[in-house]
Amino acid sequence: MAVDEGLSEIYRSALNETPGLTERKMMGGVCFLVNGNMLGGAHREKDGAGYFMFRVGKENTAAAEKIGGGEVMKQGGRVMSGLYFVEADDCSDALFEKWKSLALSHVLSLPPK
Secondary structure (H helix, E strand, O other): OEOOHHHHHHHHHHOOOOOOEEEEEEOOEEEEEEOOEEEEEEEEOOOOOEEEEEEOOHHHHHHHHHHOOEEEEEEOOEEEEEEEEEEHHHOOHHHHHHHHHHHHHHHHOOOOO
């Protein structure tokens, strides 16, 4: 995975009014945090595919599946419940907004770090 500044800027711009927003290079890309809790991020694979990642929480799985367009994150063959990848090329502005809103509502429900 690699940092993709173009994808990161899309995420950054969508969150620009969010209080407590910080960013950090991690998980092979750029991750965005709100009050110290990871919201999601953006990265590009070696094959050129770009992805947005959203942390929606396990309790929001049904809502995430209803939005559609995302796949549960898998790392080392292990399912990472509550984390979803959405292909950047297939992610319209409206779809990005739905995923961002769900992830933001989850992260804002967590205690600050």
